[in-house]
Every structure is written in C-alpha cells, then in structure tokens.
Amino acid sequence: MATYQYPKYPYHPPTFAGGVAPLAQVVIVGGGQVGLTMALDLAQRGVASVVLDEDNTVSDGSRAICQAKRTLEIWDRMGVAAPMMEKGVTWNEGHVFYRDEQLYAFNMQENPRSKFPAFINIQQYYVEQFLIEQAVQQPLIDLRWCHRVTGLETTSDGVRLVVETPDGTYTQPCDWLVAADGVRSTIRRQMGLSFSGQVFEDHFLIADIVMQREGPAIRRFYFDPPWGPEASALMHRQSDNVWRLDFQLGWNVDRDEELRDENVFARIRRMIGPDTPFELEWKSLYTFQCRSIDRYRHDRVLFIGDAAHQVSPFGARGGNGGVQDADNLGWKLALVVQGRAGVTLLDTYDEERRFAAAENILNSTRATDFITPKTPVSEVYRNAVLDLARDFPFARALVNSGRLSVPAHLKESSLNGADELQGAVRPGSPVPALPLSVPGDASVSHLTDVLGDGFTLLCFGPANADLSLDSDLAVRLLHAGRDFHDMDGGVVAAFGVQDDAVVLVRPDQHVMACWRAPVPATILDTLSMITGDCR
Amino acid sequence: MSGLKHEPGISDPDGFYQELIDAVQRLSTEDALAFSARLNLLLANHIGDRTVLREAIEAARKGLEDHE
Numbered sequence: 364m365a366t367y368q369y370p371k372y373p374y375h376p377p378t379f380a381g382g383v384a385p386l387a388q389v390v391i392v393g394g395g396q397v398g399l400t401m402a403l404d405l406a407q408r409g410v411a412s413v414v415l416d417e418d419n420t421v422s423d424g425s426r427a428i429c430q431a432k433r434t435l436e437i438w439d440r441m442g443v444a445a446p447m448m449e450k451g452v453t454w455n456e457g458h459v460f461y462r463d464e465q466l467y468a469f470n471m472q473e474n475p476r477s478k479f480p481a482f483i484n485i486q487q488y489y490v491e492q493f494l495i496e497q498a499v500q501q502p503l504i505d506l507r508w509c510h511r512v513t514g515l516e517t518t519s520d521g522v523r524l525v526v527e528t529p530d531g532t533y534t535q536p537c538d539w540l541v542a543a544d545g546v547r548s549t550i551r552r553q554m555g556l557s558f559s560g561q562v563f564e565d566h567f568l569i570a571d572i573v574m575q576r577e578g579p580a581i582r583r584f585y586f587d588p589p590w591g592p593e594a595s596a597l598m599h600r601q602s603d604n605v606w607r608l609d610f611q612l613g614w615n616v617d618r619d620e621e622l623r624d625e626n627v628f629a630r631i632r633r634m635i636g637p638d639t640p641f642e643l644e645w646k647s648l649y650t651f652q653c654r655s656i657d658r659y660r661h662d663r664v665l666f667i668g669d670a671a672h673q674v675s676p677f678g679a680r681g682g683n684g685g686v687q688d689a690d691n692l693g694w695k696l697a698l699v700v701q702g703r704a705g706v707t708l709l710d711t712y713d714e715e716r717r718f719a720a721a722e723n724i725l726n727s728t729r730a731t732d733f734i735t736p737k738t739p740v741s742e743v744y745r746n747a748v749l750d751l752a753r754d755f756p757f758a759r760a761l762v763n764s765g766r767l768s769v770p771a772h773l774k775e776s777s778l779n780g781a782d783e784l785q786g787a788v789r790p791g792s793p794v795p796a797l798p799l800s801v802p803g804d805a806s807v808s809h810l811t812d813v814l815g816d817g818f819t820l821l822c823f824g825p826a827n828a829d830l831s832l833d834s835d836l837a838v839r840l841l842h843a844g845r846d847f848h849d850m851d852g853g854v855v856a857a858f859g860v861q862d863d864a865v866v867l868v869r870p871d872q873h874v875m876a877c878w879r880a881p882v883p884a885t886i887l888d889t890l891s892m893i894t895g896d897c898r
Numbered sequence: 899m900s901g902l903k904h905e906p907g908i909s910d911p912d913g914f915y916q917e918l919i920d921a922v923q924r925l926s927t928e929d930a931l932a933f934s935a936r937l938n939l940l941l942a943n944h945i946g947d948r949t950v951l952r953e954a955i956e957a958a959r960k961g962l963e964d965h966e
C-alpha cells in the first residue's frame with residue numbers, strides 16, 4: 364500500500380519444536396486487536412500470557428476503521444490510547460443523505476467534556492501495530508509470531524494445544540486458553556461449537572483511496588445516492604488522507620466483474636466527482652453476517668472477539684465489542700489465576716458479554732435490515748421512512764444507517780449490587796470519563812484516570828471520611844474533596860450523589876454498587892460476590 | 899383494559915372514509931402501498947404509545963397468514 368509499510372515481526376524458532384513447551388498459565392490464540400488488548404490487560408494485572416499468532420504482521424488490508432470512546436478509555440488504562448489519538452482522525456458527527464438532500468445530522472458525543480471523542484477513525488493495521496509496540500515492552504507477554512494452532516485437547520485442568528511453526532510442531536499446555544483467533548476461529552471449529560445466525564443477502568464493495576480533500580471528518584451515509592446505481596454508500600475519512608468508501612451493490616452480482624479495477628474506479632469517480640485525483644489503496648467485496656456461539660466460557664476455554672461473535676459493520680460494533688470482551692475478562696481471569704476469586708467468577712464473563720453481544724447483534728441486524736430490506740414490502744416501508752424524514756423529524760429517528768457502538772450497560776448483571784442513587788450512571792454502567800482533578804497530580808484530568816486497575820470506592824460526604832475496609836481485594840478508597848475534586852459537579856450529577864454516598868467501581872471501570880450511606884459490612888458483603896468460594 | 903380504542907372515535911365517519919379512498923383509489927398498487935406505509939408511520943408517531951401500537955399491529959394482523 365502506498366501509505367503503509369507492513370511491519371514484519373521477528374519469528375523465533377521454538378526450542379521445544381517436536382516436544383512439549385513449558386506449561387503456561389494463560390495462552391491467547393490470536394494477536395489481533397482483541398487478543399492483544401487481552402494480553403496487555405492481563406500483563407497490567409501481573410498475569411503472564413503467551414500469545415500465538417499464525418503470521419508475523421498486522422491485519423492484512425483494510426477492515427475496522429471506527430474506534431469508539433469506550434475502546435479509547437480501555438486502551439488509555441493500558442497506556443496505548445495516546446498513539447491512537449495522535450494517528451487517528453477524530454469525529455463526533457454523522458450526516459445522513461437521501462438522494463440529493465441531507466436528511467439530518469446526529470452527534471455521538473454525549474458529553475463534550477469527556478476525555479475522548481465519540482470516535483476516531485484509524486486503520487486497523489495501525490491499531491494492531493500500536494498494540495504490538497506496547498506489548499513487546501511488557502516482559503509478561505510472550506508474543507510468538509508464525510505459531511499457528513492446529514489442534515487442541517481439553518483436559519480437566521487445562522488445555523493442550525498443537526502448535527505449528529516453520530521449524531516443526533510442538534505441544535503447548537496451559538491452564539487457561541483464551542480464543543481470540545477471529546471469525547474463522549480454529550479453536551471454535553476444533554471444539555465443534557456451532558456459530559449460528561444470519562447472513563444478509565447483499566454485497567458491499569469496500570475501497571480505500573488516497574485523496575487530498577478538505578472538510579470536516581464526519582460519517583457520511585447516502586441512501587440511494589444521486590450519482591450512481593448503488594442502493595447506499597458510506598464515506599469516512601481515515602489517517603494519512605485515506606478515505607474509506609463503501610458501496611452497497613445488491614445480491615445478484617458478478618463478484619469478479621465488480622472487483623475489476625475499471626468498475627471500481629468508475630464507482631469511485633461517480634462518487635467523488637471527475638476532478639479530484641485519487642489512488643486506490645485497497646478493495647474488497649463483502650457479504651455481512653451476524654452470528655454467535657451459545658456460550659463464551661467452555662470450562663477452561665474462553666472465547667473473545669470475533670471468535671465468539673460476528674456483527675455486520677454498520678455500527679462499528681465488532682472490534683469495539685471485542686475490546687470490551689477483553690476488558691471484562693481481564694480482571695476476572697487475573698483474580699482466578701491468582702487464586703483470589705473462585706472460578707465461577709468467569710461465568711459472569713459469559714453472562715455479561717453474551718448480553719452485550721446480543722445487544723450488538725440486535726443493533727447491527729436492525730441496521731442491516733434497514734439498509735438491505737429483506738422483502739419488497741419491507742423496502743416499501745424503508746422508503747416511506749426515508750421519504751417522510753425530509754419533512755418530519757420523527758421519521759429521522761426511524762432512519763437506521765447504523766446505530767454506532769456505545770458501551771454496554773450491564774444493567775441485569777448478577778454482579779450488580781445496591782442501586783440506591785438516582786443518577787444516570789447505575790450499577791453495570793461504565794464510569795464516565797468526566798473532568799476531575801487531583802491535588803498535586805497534573806497527570807490526572809478525568810475520573811477514569813484515578814481509578815487504576817483494581818476495585819475503587821468513591822466516597823462522598825463527611826460520614827465516610829474515616830471509612831476503612833479490610834478486604835482481600837485491595838480496594839482503593841478515594842474521598843471526594845480530599846483525594847479528588849469534582850471539577851464542575853459533573854461526577855456528583857452523573858451518579859446522583861446524595862447524603863454519604865459510596866460508589867463501588869470494578870477493575871474494568873464499570874459500576875458495581877451505589878449506596879446512600881453504607882456500613883463497611885455491607886460493602887464487604889457485596890465484594891464477597893467476587894471472592895466467592897475462594898474465601 | 900385495552901389501550902386501543904374499539905369504539906367509534908372519528909366524527910363524520912363517512913366523510914373520513916371518502917377522503918381516505920379518494921386519496922388512494924387512482925394510485926397504482928405500488929404507490930398505494932407506499933401511501934399506506936407513509937400513513938401508518940405518520941399515525942403511529944402521532945399515537946406514540948407502544949402498547950396501543952402493539953395492539954393495533956396485532957389487530958391488523960389477525961386472520962392473515964404468513965406467505966411462504
């Protein structure tokens with residue numbers, strides 16, 4: 364590609380080829396955006412992992428571009444949001460067009476004082492590159508390139524993997540296996556798990572082009588664009604003056620014909636106009652699907668990212684959902700590996716992320732059904748919505764060009780404790796990255812910066828000034844007004860703080876419980892849900 | 899108690915019915931379908947109440963079979 368040189372990461376021939384490698388506590392299969400986030404999260408918590416990846420470079424060609432605010436917050440905890448922000452293109456607004464008119468615009472940034480924008484656009488290969496650059500700095504991560512997993516055997520206390528390298532095959536035993544090997548997951552297939560769902564009968568042509576064009580970075584979605592025969596089209600700015608164009612072609616097309624340069628060029632020309640020079644960087648043709656396996660934990664094997672679930676890209680919920688999987692699993696697996704929580708805690712990973720994946724699949728399915736109506740009648744309704752949307756604002760709410768990735772609010776989680784405050788942020792919600800300051804620490808600007816990697820109690824009100832807890836979970840207590848200052852009352856408002864409120868935040872920055880005036884025994888009781896049968 | 903009105907609620911029912919038919923009867927089947935879809939959406943938004951809308955959808959669907 365003209366704008367990107369694929370890095371080649373060093374392959375090290377295994378000394379144990381032909382034999383058995385030393386036992387690993389955790390093996391992660393797949394060094395994609397999700398597997399790498401998982402490894403970084405575990406390392407941050409002091410847990411070593413082996414990452415096996417079948418090749419020695421980053422994502423081939425162009426796939427994910429939109430990385431959401433929650434993903435950036437998660438990467439920030441691992442110290443890798445900064446290079447993403449520097450390289451990425453920030454955007455908050457989406458504009459939706461129908462024929463030759465703009466129907467409406469929407470803004471995804473719910474709070475302008477948040478630490479991160481609603482989205483950045485950044486090519487997936489950069490994302491993986493930055494994650495890898497961070498991972499190689501981590502002595503706890505053993506990254507093995509050109510190590511392909513071809514088989515596995517599950518035992519009562521772990522997994523034995525068959526790993527192929529250019530220098531021969533070896534066996535890798537491990538206590539815990541994290542399958543992050545993507546949509547064609549070898550682990551999933553070897554275990555015979557069904558991956559069921561929906562295929563959408565449509566083709567989408569993805570073209571990444573380099574062009575010099577000014578104007579704000581916004582998401583542009585066109586229904587029935589006036590310039591061409593496409594049913595819809597999408598345009599996104601990425602870094603390095605690369606633009607993502609996405610054309611909806613329909614079901615009955617000749618794939619080879621559509622991918623011929625002259626046909627791709629003609630589509631691009633019609634869209635961007637006759638004068639702007641451009642260079643084609645990447646083209647590919649997709650059909651989209653929404654699928655999931657039934658359970659994300661199978662004893663010692665945990666599925667994350669595309670290996671567990673696949674969504675159509677309208678909404679950017681694939682990679683962003685996968686990063687949240689890693690964020691959810693990391694602290695739980697770390698506590699279990701360290702013997703500080705019972706293994707049943709891992710079932711809450713399955714529960715919480717299956718709930719989140721179902722939400723992502725629902726949203727992606729609805730968007731794809733709107734963009735690709737399944738029957739002539741549903742197309743009549745879809746077009747009625749678009750026709751009305753010009754004059755009637757209510758119909759704009761029904762237009763669905765993709766409901767973009769927002770963090771999962773784990774409202775129903777069995778880990779949720781007391782819900783005694785009335786704010787918008789409730790048990791199960793991620794803590795918002797609102798402005799906040801800490802006396803004498805200029806590195807802190809937002810609430811998420813003070814939370815660290817463990818459990819945190821945010822304590823408000825004078826009655827909690829001397830609160831102390833005797834817990835095995837190393838809970839940090841932060842007192843409002845002493846340990847941090849709520850800059851504009853945003854934090855107090857978000858939680859609906861009243862009286863002597865205490866908010867318990869989990870290591871993945873999701874709220875676990877909100878109390879009005881708890882005694883330590885109450886808090887310890889809630890924490891015992893984590894330690895469980897380990898106490 | 900049902901949320902969807904079952905009793906007459908339109909004044910001058912004959913006049914309304916004529917207006918409705920006048921609006922559609924010279925349309926092609928295709929356009930008439932588009933008209934119905936638009937009208938449904940406009941009225942659904944006006945009603946807004948999800949329970950009423952669900953009952954109306956169920957009532958309209960009664961006796962109609964899935965087409966294989």
Ligand SMILES: Cc1cc2nc3c(=O)[nH]c(=O)nc-3n(C[C@H](O)[C@H](O)[C@H](O)COP(=O)(O)OP(=O)(O)OC[C@H]3O[C@@H](n4cnc5c(N)ncnc54)[C@H](O)[C@@H]3O)c2cc1C
Pocket residue numbers: 392393394395396397398415416417418422425426427428429430487510511512513543544545546547548549550569649667668669670676679680681682683684685
């Ligand atoms: C056109 C398109 C646009 C998209 N846009 C977006 C977007 O804007 N935002 C978004 O969030 N998501 C988007 N997605 C989805 C996103 O790309 C995926 O959800 C994301 O890549 C999943 O990451 P992953 O790490 O789970 O899997 P992958 O990225 O597929 O990584 C899997 C890794 O496992 C390795 N591997 C596979 N098999 C083996 C094996 N047997 N042994 C060892 N290693 C193995 C592979 O080499 C690879 O590195 C898009 C997808 C497409 C196709």
